[in-house]
Amino acid sequence: MTFSPDTSSLLHRLDSVVKAAANTGYYDNSNPPIPHGISSLDAFQTIPPTPILEYRAQKLADTVTDPSAIEWVVGPYLGQSPHNVPYAEDSSAAVTRNELFRHALSQAVTQNPNASAAVVATHQTR
Structure with a gap:
């Protein structure tokens, strides 16, 4: 896989999003659980997508x-x-x-x- 020069910036941003998501009630209790951080784009790709209808059904606080x-x-x-x-x-x-x-x-x-x-x-x- 070929990466552009700004891959580290992208990885840093994705890592911060994953860390924040892991601190929400919804993702903290998800099955399978999401990681509390990522170290590569491949690790990010292993996180299963969240169905939008399921996400919309959550309480805002979660x-x-x-x-x-x-x-x-x-x-x-x-x-x-x-x-x-x-x-x-x-x-x-x-x-x-x-x-x-x-x-x-x-x-x-x-x-x-x-x-x-x-x-x-x-x-x-x-």
Whole structure:
């Protein structure tokens, strides 16, 4: 297998995701259990994929590493929609999300700082 020069960066990111997932209630109790870290891309490939319908059926608290750090849940029905995975965020993530929306809409809406807008998305068009 040929790897690009940034493989170590990719491996580092995947390892941090696997470590975080292993600290959630859902993945901590999964069968087979996921590893608490990975040392190669081959090790990452051995982790079985999670069926999305099974993941969506989980309680939000079982899918995050620190439920007490959540300030609010973004999305329809406070994250209880069977068709959407909830997004949990803190204030800095909300600022980033709003800045991304503002940038994406900057050519379509007025530059008036007092103007307001709403972003409506569905699971088909997110």
